Amino acid sequence: MSVAEIKKYLGTKNLVIGADRTLKALRSNELVKVFFASNAPEALVRDVEYYASISNISVEKLSIPNDELGTICKKPFSITCIGMRRIVEKKKY
Numbered sequence: 001m002s003v004a005e006i007k008k009y010l011g012t013k014n015l016v017i018g019a020d021r022t023l024k025a026l027r028s029n030e031l032v033k034v035f036f037a038s039n040a041p042e043a044l045v046r047d048v049e050y051y052a053s054i055s056n057i058s059v060e061k062l063s064i065p066n067d068e069l070g071t072i073c074k075k076p077f078s079i080t081c082i083g084m085r086r087i088v089e090k091k092k093y
Helices: 002-008 018-026 042-055 065-073
Strands: 013-019 033-035 057-060 082-087
Touching: 002 033, 002 065, 013 018, 018 033, 018 042, 018 082, 033 042, 042 057
Parallel strands: 033 057
Antiparallel strands: 013 082, 033 082
């Protein structure tokens, strides 16, 4: 289910790709969910799980490695961490 979610939001601006950008968005409470590759570094996992527990955000560890996650996201590099932003509806005036 989670790979399907990533593919669904790939063309939109709702995905935050990369560990640094995901941590920054997590600290500012912009995310709803965080995905990890199966071979993510333990230090990164601990940091993200800590901030996610404070903000009550779900964390999911994928069964695919980081190089395959990069391929799924159509990037020429490996991706360890992806965050999903809150979907904010724009008000019509």
